[in-house]
Amino acid sequence: xxxxxxxxxxxxxxxxxxxxxxxxxxxxxxxxxxxxxxxxxxxxxxxxxxxxxxxxxxxxxxxxxxxxxxxxxxxxxxxxxxxxxxxxxxxxxxxxxxxxxxxxxxxxxxxxxxxxxxxxxxxxxxxxxxxxxxxxxxxxxxxxxxxxxxxxxxxxxxxxxxxxxxxxxxxxxxxxxxxxxxxxxxxxxxxxxxxxxxxxxxxxxxxxxxxxxxxxxxxxxxxxxxxxxxxxxxxxxxxxxxxxxxxxxxxxxxxxxxxxxxxxxxxxxxxxxxxxxxxxxxxxxxxxxxxxxxxxxxx
Numbered sequence: 001x002x003x004x005x006x007x008x009x010x011x012x013x014x015x016x017x018x019x020x021x022x023x024x025x026x027x028x029x030x031x032x033x034x035x036x037x038x039x040x041x042x043x044x045x046x047x048x049x050x051x052x053x054x055x056x057x058x059x060x061x062x063x064x065x066x067x068x069x070x071x072x073x074x075x076x077x078x079x080x081x082x083x084x085x086x087x088x089x090x091x092x093x094x095x096x097x098x099x100x101x102x103x104x105x106x107x108x109x110x111x112x113x114x115x116x117x118x119x120x121x122x123x124x125x126x127x128x129x130x131x132x133x134x135x136x137x138x139x140x141x142x143x144x145x146x147x148x149x150x151x152x153x154x155x156x157x158x159x160x161x162x163x164x165x166x167x168x169x170x171x172x173x174x175x176x177x178x179x180x181x182x183x184x185x186x187x188x189x190x191x192x193x194x195x196x197x198x199x200x201x202x203x204x205x206x207x208x209x210x211x212x213x214x215x216x217x218x219x220x221x222x223x224x225x226x227x228x229x230x231x232x233x234x235x236x237x238x239x240x241x242x243x244x245x246x247x248x249x250x251x252x253x254x255x256x257x258x259x260x261x262x263x264x265x266x267x268x269x270x271x272x273x274x275x276x277x278x279x280x281x282x283x284x285x286x287x288x289x290x291x292x293x294x295x296x297x298x299x
Contacts, residue, residue, distance in 0.1 A: 063107035069100070073295040074116045078124055087111055090119045096163050113294050120292055121283075126174060128286055129181040136176035141169060144176050185282040188275035194219065194264035197257035208251035216242070216252045216260045238263050 064071060069088040076083055090111035092098050102108055111119075145151050151160070158168040197215050200207065217224050223236035229249050231239060241263050245256035 062110050063103065064110060065107055066102070069108060073111055074120065075293045076120045076124070077291045078127070078289065083123070085116060085119060090115050093119050093122070096161070097167055098164075110295070116294060117292065120290070121287060122174075124287060124290055125181070125283060126177065129177050132181070132184065134177050134180045134184070136173040136180075140176050141172050144172050144179075182275075182279060186275050186278040188271050188278055190271050190275055191268070193268050194261055196261050197254060200254045205254055208246065208253045210250055212254055212257040213248060213250055213252040215257045216247055217249065219260045219264050237267055 064087055069091070070086045072084045073087045073090065074085040076085065087108065087110065088100070091100050091108060094111065094115050095101060100108060142153075145154060145157055149157065151157055154165050154168050154172075157172065158165045161168065161171075163171070197212060200209075217226070220236075220238050220242075223232055223238050224230075225232035226249055231243070233239070234243070238260060241259050242256060245253065245259065247256055
């Protein structure tokens with residue numbers, strides 16, 4: 001599984017779901033965040049031990065020639081193994097494509113330190129996922145495209161994000177793997193963000209309907225006893241807010257549906273905060289053991 005463009009691509013995937021629209025081009029990577037917009041992890045500072053002695057020297061240069069793209073711009077040590085990071089690897093992630101765009105004079109900018117760190121973070125976390133045996137099947141990748149992203153196929157993904165289909169598939173493979181990793185290292189159950197109830201027609205705001213009853217009871221889950229047509233328990237998250245509304249298997253008002261939606265949204269946000277806290281703890285633990293030697297621009 002290729003790891004190129006993971007941070008940039010997954011950040012765009014997150015944006016796609018949040019805005020229900022496609023992107024055009026990939027921004028500078030900020031960090032791994034998959035499309036469900038829940039894998040928000042720590043930023044660059046505080047997760048790595050940044051080395052001093054032995055730092056790779058770039059001799060004060062800020063650009064590289066085409067023949068120097070495979071020059072080492074950083075190294076990192078994880079689990080006793082030191083790995084070199086080349087300018088090409090980081091730039092491919094930043095630009096979201098293995099076909100790099102050069103400056104007007106044919107040179108390439110030396111990657112920024114933040115981009116190098118972001119690249120290393122992705123490599124380390126994805127390597128941990130690989131060590132756990134986590135992979136992404138073709139069926140899972142396709143399901144992510146059509147389900148999570150709501151797009152037709154990989155060609156549409158590539159078109160929306162301005163990358164090749166191979167790069168798009170690699171990006172989504174990483175997103176699927178990270179989603180599996182999240183499930184393995186966290187306990188919070190997030191579920192889907194609730195959909196707001198449809199607004200009633202003008203003048204029918206107080207009309208109780210079967211549709212709103214279905215909506216409310218669907219959110220109540222095991223807090224509602226359909227056989228008794230009444231609350232199953234009064235110690236759940238919904239009862240305190242909805243006990244004052246007239247609710248039955250057959251009828252509920254828009255006001256009751258709106259109140260149920262507010263509770264569901266709050267429950268989702270609470271679960272999301274717990275998930276993020278657990279994910280941060282996991283990434284902090286993994287990344288705190290990594291030493292990074294950044295290339296220096298000093299003579």
